[in-house]
Amino acid sequence: MENLAGWASEASAHAASVDRLMLAFTLMMVALSVPVFVLMAVFAVKYRRGRTANRAHPVNRNVWLEVSWAIVPFLLTVVFFVWATKLFADLYDPPADAIAIDVVAKQWMWKFQHPGGQREINELHVPAGEPVKLTMASEDVIHSLYIPALRLKQDVVPGRYTSMWFTADRPGTYKLTCAEFCGVDHSVMGGSFIVMTPAAYERWLGQSQVDDTLAAAGAVLFRERGCSGCHGPGATVHAPPLTGLYGRPVPLEGGGVVTADDQYIRDSILLPQSQIAAGYPHIMPTFQNVLSEEEVLQLVAYIKSLRSGSPEGMRQ
Amino acid sequence: MSERIELHEPFSDAAQQHEAGMLGMYVFLGTEMMLFGGVFAVIFVTRALHPAEFVAASQKLHVFIGALNTGVLLTSSFAVALAVAFARAARARLAAGLLVAAAGLGLVFLGLKAFEYTLEIHEGLLPLFSRPANFSGPVEHLFMNLYLVATSLHAIHMTIGVVLLTGLAWRIARGGVPLPGRVALVENSGLYWHFVDVIWVFLYPALYLAR
Amino acid sequence: MTMDNALERRPNPDDLNDRGLSETQDERVSYLRAGHTLRSWLLTTDHKRIAILYLISVTLFFFIGGAAAALVRADLLTPQADLLTNEGYNRAFTLHGVIMVWFFLIPSIPNTFGNFLIPLMIGARDLAFPRLNLLSWYIYMLGGLFTVFVLIAGGVDTGWTFYTPLSSMFSNGHVVMVAVAVFVVGFSSILTGLNFIVTVHKLRAPGMSWGRLRLFVWAHYATSLILVLATPVLSVTLALVAAERLFGLGIFDPKLGGDPLLFQHLFWFYSHPAVYIMVLPALGVVSELVAASARKPVFGYRFIAGSSIAIAIIGFLVWGHHMFVAGQSMYASAVFSFLSLAVAVPSGIKVYNWTATLYKGHIELDPPFFFAASFIGLFVVGGLTGLVLAMLAVDVHLHDTYFVVAHFHYIMVGGTVSAYFGALHFWWPKMSGRIYPRIWGRLAAIFIFLGFNLTFFPQFILGYLGMPRRYHVYDPSFQVLHVLSSAGASILGVAYLMPFTYLFWSMRYGAPAGPNPWDVRGLEWTVPSPPPKHNFEEIPVVTGPPYDYPLEREGDQGEAGDAAEGNAAEGNAGSRA
Amino acid sequence: MSLVRTLSLVWAALLGLLLLTLGASFALTGPASLAASLAIAVAKAALIYWFFMHLREEGGLVRLAALGVAAWLVIFTLLTSADYAMRP
């Protein structure tokens, strides 16, 4: 039973809040249902057929009574709805300084890339007490990254990025699994989620074999795959410069403006005809079957690093 | 006229039978509507996801052939509506003739559709059939897939309708369907035909007229 | 008292050795004896015979699905993969889900008891379109046999939800064939729904106003609306998946700019309302069983009737609660979560009104009461845990865990299957004309209840601890709970077999039932058991409300009241002033 | 026969609407175009249902059945597109 700690313990403040919510909700469920059970049993005994009991004036309708037992439980649950929705909304609001870790799911393994370029498979190391944001992509079918100790899961959907963030605060080793049915080996697509003290995490990062940071790997791809031929400084083609693109609003051809987030950059690479930046020709080819999800994530990391003025990803 | 209507189990009078038949037919058409509703939802979502490419792809369709076809279908519906009116007035030959006309227009529709498909095959635009296919991008491919699915599903319904109407006209002409005793048969076949027409009335703008 | 009456109706009341062995007068002219050939059954348009055909075939599929469940539970006894391969397990639970949902639970109550009882309850000779009704059974069988064929051919491994792109591009099972089977059986649902709607609207006996319809009929009317409006969307969705698989359509494929989540929207637009297809008829049955057990007018008839319709309508607005972590927009999730709470309100009304109905009733602890009580208990637990899942932050944790599995088995198995058995026990005397030993009925109900809880309660805990569903290799720390669950399943399996022994026994040895063995009200209890071929000699004229049990006034209490009422009830129930 | 006259008028109106929608599709773009073409399609369908499909002679029930399905389709498409519209 001690193994259960890998599943059930609360590894974050969010997990504790979810448990509190669940406990309170359970109490409400008891309050709403136990009267039904008790009364049914009592009536079945008291009003047995053939038994003498006062059955005078049985009511067969009472609108106020009925309305009240429709409304009161509903209002009770609305309180919980507000509570749960608040907690849920927090999950969509990652702090800006969160450590950005990329996740790629494929049948049947989890691949993680840390910003410094460290990669691991089926294990995720994170520092305690610091917010972490996962950006997740799938190579094939829908998977779902589930870390029970955080009370969190998020589907990983092919064709787009989904994300999940948390601040784990209890060092330890927990379970990490795939929750969305994804084919033959779904039930063995899992591993460990390891929360370390910040110092231990630094040490762990140092030990791993790293060729390049993510952004640097992206910079290499940017040249190798010919992006720089069009987007580079010396290009003859009329293509938008990508420096400072991330987070900026981009006016689109045919009206409309989008913010250049991860998803937009990804779509620009894989489905370039979808959203054309205003004023540019439709010439960018698709890299659909050329780049793997990991490589796209590296390119995205590289383009993100191209903040105006500080092309840090370029240094090598 | 109601005394001359044939009664079936378990109905006890003609009005009840007529209303039940009508309601049943409308509910059935409702299910067909929901069936196509799924297709329409897919079309709308695709348009919402890729507005510009959707419009570009739509513009490659033969909008005037589509318009002509809409006209043909509307006219056939008119013929069927007339046929029902005459069937109720027990003018069997006229009704049968109009049904044949409607079915004929249905064939014209299918013929034009087939012609359109061949044009698209040559343009490299029709999935499955064009070899080699020649799409400007994935979304155009997706659009044409949708187009093929939606129009062929509609064409299947049309074919059923044509068979239904011709068979009915034939039986009326041979006196196999006493009128107005079994006018419900004509009415219900008519409802089906009109319904297939209505589907096209929505498919046409959804696919051809996206701007 | 009523039993004695029934015994007197035997062909030869003096011959005590004649324990109902020979035919009674009523049976000789009943629908059961109207033609003995196989042909007379297979080509019948009598709604009662079609109901029997459904009863047999639906129950058969329950046991096929149950056998798959047994396989699943046996495999889960150990944390490793020793009984089945990974692929084999996936096929086992997929077929379990597919068969149980589409070939057992959806047709279960409507197509058997609905078919049998709706015309009787509204005072009609048959459904509006008897031949369509037969066609619907043939379509059902076609789809069903096709599924059995797929089962033999190797099965599918997508889960009953067929999520894309797994089903459309990656799975190597027979997805297209199963999609075809479910597509086909959909038309059976549609035809049944259509038939019920038209029947309820157009074939009510004179005087049978909407306010006098039985709650069972209201529930089936609501169910039919869902059948008709939702099923076609499933049909087209499965057709698209099949086309996607065969021709690479791309609608659900991001490589062409399609969206995998669109499938989930289409699927759940059908499948969430479909869960109410599964439960509404059961709610209707339980309303009848509760009223009959209490022998008292139902409390809040209007609210119960209206809540069926409300469930059908609101039920269409909540499908997104299956997609909270799928990548749906956060705002859409919040809306769907809120609407999911709204759908609990009408369910709550039913539960509380049933309880109030029992108050001051004359409750007989017959098997139908036992089944109704276990339905209520298990439905409430299942429903309230549904609300847990509708809470956004909690569902993020519980989605796709055993908590969900426990939730829906509580409603579908604890709820609907109990109601199915309850209906079988309540209307069996009407359908077969014979009475079964009540004690066995009570025992079966109790065993089912206990076995059920042992099977599925541990799964709530498993789920909260984080055990994902559709896993057959699992962490050894979960084994204890899984073993408990499997042990419960074996009790449950045996308990489900029990009724079939004594019900079959009763067909030959049971005492003849007489028209109204439970001494309750309703048009179906005014005709002989089993009913004659055309139900009513003469279409009845209804002049009073449903459930018009006599009420007691100050003074007349207990036994005296019961006896007086028993006499008044004789024969003319349902059509009295 | 005045019924024939009515039906002919409806037919003419339908063809007129067809021309209108064709014209509108060239004149308008974007959401306006979508709205116009949908509105015209609804108008056409309404004409067909009302006159050709006998809704005008039938009782409230049949009309309700026809309208009900339309309402359901609207719910279905609106709630589905709500997700797409509100995704970031």
Ligand code: HEA
């Ligand atoms: C018959 C089948 C049935 C029924 C009736 C229901 C009824 C409900 N279901 Fe359930 N559900 C399923 C079958 C069913 N469900 C299935 C099969 C799945 C899984 C599908 C899959 O992924 O494979 C599922 C999954 C499921 C989920 C998704 C879980 C997930 O995958 O993450 C959710 C989330 O909201 C949910 C909610 C509800 C709610 C709120 C109800 C409500 O209708 C319940 C209403 C009833 C009550 C609440 C109890 C009685 C009321 C009272 C005692 C009064 C007091 C209460 C209040 C008014 C507050 N269900």
Ligand code: HEA
């Ligand atoms: C609709 C109705 C329905 C019914 C009635 C049942 C009935 C049962 N279900 Fe089912 N179940 C589903 C619908 C249903 N289920 C669905 C939709 C899923 C999801 C599938 C998916 O994920 O895609 C599911 C999934 C599911 C799982 C999860 C699998 C997983 O996620 O890995 C489990 C595990 O315990 C399970 C168990 C059972 C059991 C023990 C019964 C019992 O009640 C069955 C009892 C009946 C019998 C046992 C048969 C009678 C006896 C015999 C034939 C004799 C032989 C038997 C023995 C000797 C034991 N079911």
Ligand code: CUA
């Ligand atoms: Cu990956 Cu399940």
Ligand SMILES: [Cu+2]
């Ligand atoms: Cu649901």
